[in-house]
Amino acid sequence: MEMSDPLDRIDERAVARQDDYGEYPIRVRGLRNAFGEQVVHDNLSLDVRKGEILGVVGGSGTGKSVLMRSIIGLQTPQEGEIEVFGRNILEADPDEIIGIRDRWGVLFQGGALFSTLTVGENIQVPLKQYYPELSPELLDEIAHYKVKLAGLPEEALGKYPSELSGGMKKRAGLARALALDPELLFLDEPTAGLDPIGAAAFDKQTEELSETLGLTVFLITHDLDTLHEICDRVAVLADNQVIAVDTVTNLMDLDHPWIQEYFKGPRGRAALTAQALDELRRAMDKPVAGEA
Numbered sequence: 114m115e116m117s118d119p120l121d122r123i124d125e126r127a128v129a130r131q132d133d134y135g136e137y138p139i140r141v142r143g144l145r146n147a148f149g150e151q152v153v154h155d156n157l158s159l160d161v162r163k164g165e166i167l168g169v170v171g172g173s174g175t176g177k178s179v180l181m182r183s184i185i186g187l188q189t190p191q192e193g194e195i196e197v198f199g200r201n202i203l204e205a206d207p208d209e210i211i212g213i214r215d216r217w218g219v220l221f222q223g224g225a226l227f228s229t230l231t232v233g234e235n236i237q238v239p240l241k242q243y244y245p246e247l248s249p250e251l252l253d254e255i256a257h258y259k260v261k262l263a264g265l266p267e268e269a270l271g272k273y274p275s276e277l278s279g280g281m282k283k284r285a286g287l288a289r290a291l292a293l294d295p296e297l298l299f300l301d302e303p304t305a306g307l308d309p310i311g312a313a314a315f316d317k318q319t320e321e322l323s324e325t326l327g328l329t330v331f332l333i334t335h336d337l338d339t340l341h342e343i344c345d346r347v348a349v350l351a352d353n354q355v356i357a358v359d360t361v362t363n364l365m366d367l368d369h370p371w372i373q374e375y376f377k378g379p380r381g382r383a384a385l386t387a388q389a390l391d392e393l394r395r396a397m398d399k400p401v402a403g404e405a
């Protein structure tokens with residue numbers, strides 16, 4: 114049997130990806146998820162726009178992770194429709210699912226790295242799965258590039274997860290999520306457990322990746338700074354549904370009790386003040402019109 118050139122296969126896939134799914138890579142309709150008596154989602158709907166960073170917030174246990182797991186096919190809902198890249202993933206056949214799955218990358222809480230593999234080997238796992246014919250040299254080259262893309266030093270490639278700091282583990286998880294050149298990135302609480310400087314740096318990385326690679330990002334977070342700094346829109350989960358999707362500024366005007374408490378409570382006010390100061394600093398750095 115004649116083997117096709119791996120680079121040709123990558124090109125073929127790029128062409129196959131140019132399908133038309135319109136403005137929304139993710140569309141969820143009438144979703145219901147329940148565990149025994151406990152109803153988590155009931156008639157939940159959500160559209161995620163192409164190229165946006167969508168923050169997903171809600172109190173603990175409101176079903177943010179269950180929603181993400183439903184969209185990526187790790188949780189089968191009782192009711193509803195989920196379209197990813199225009200295909201109904203609940204009705205797609207296994208081959209079709211494989212073709213959709215390689216177009217998204219996921220960073221799970223805690224990174225979910227294989228502890229017995231180095232960072233480089235972790236990044237190569239999805240590559241070997243989807244492109245078994247890639248040579249070791251090419252695999253190394255791609256892993257090298259992904260590590261840089263995720264903001265890690267080259268030396269990280271040979272390290273085991275236990276040898277990495279919390280922030281580096283997240284970045285290694287991000288590098289693996291980027292392995293297959295995804296169009297869609299799922300991040301589950303990426304800044305949880307990071308110090309404020311590490312969290313801000315990770316946010317910046319996410320924003321840059323979204324801008325430079327044109328990624329759509331589904332970002333579950335409790336971090337108010339992240340919402341203010343990088344999210345184009347924010348979806349709020351409460352009462353088993355997505356009760357609102359809008360910019361942070363517009364959400365703050367809604368009179369839902371959880372929204373008010375979350376955005377206008379002490380932590381919300383602190384994040385708002387930090388952002389206002391940030392904007393002021395940026396404005397002061399700009400040259401004043403007419404000045405030499």
Ligand SMILES: Nc1ncnc2c1ncn2[C@@H]1O[C@H](COP(=O)(O)OP(=O)(O)OP(=O)(O)O)[C@@H](O)[C@H]1O
Nearest residue numbers: 148151153171172173174175176177178179180335
């Ligand atoms: N496999 C499962 N079996 C039973 N219950 C589950 C399962 N997965 C999730 N749940 C329950 O569903 C609810 C929503 O869980 P989920 O992890 O989505 O919440 P979350 O909004 O992400 O919370 P947090 O912000 O605390 O991470 C929780 O009450 C959880 O215990």
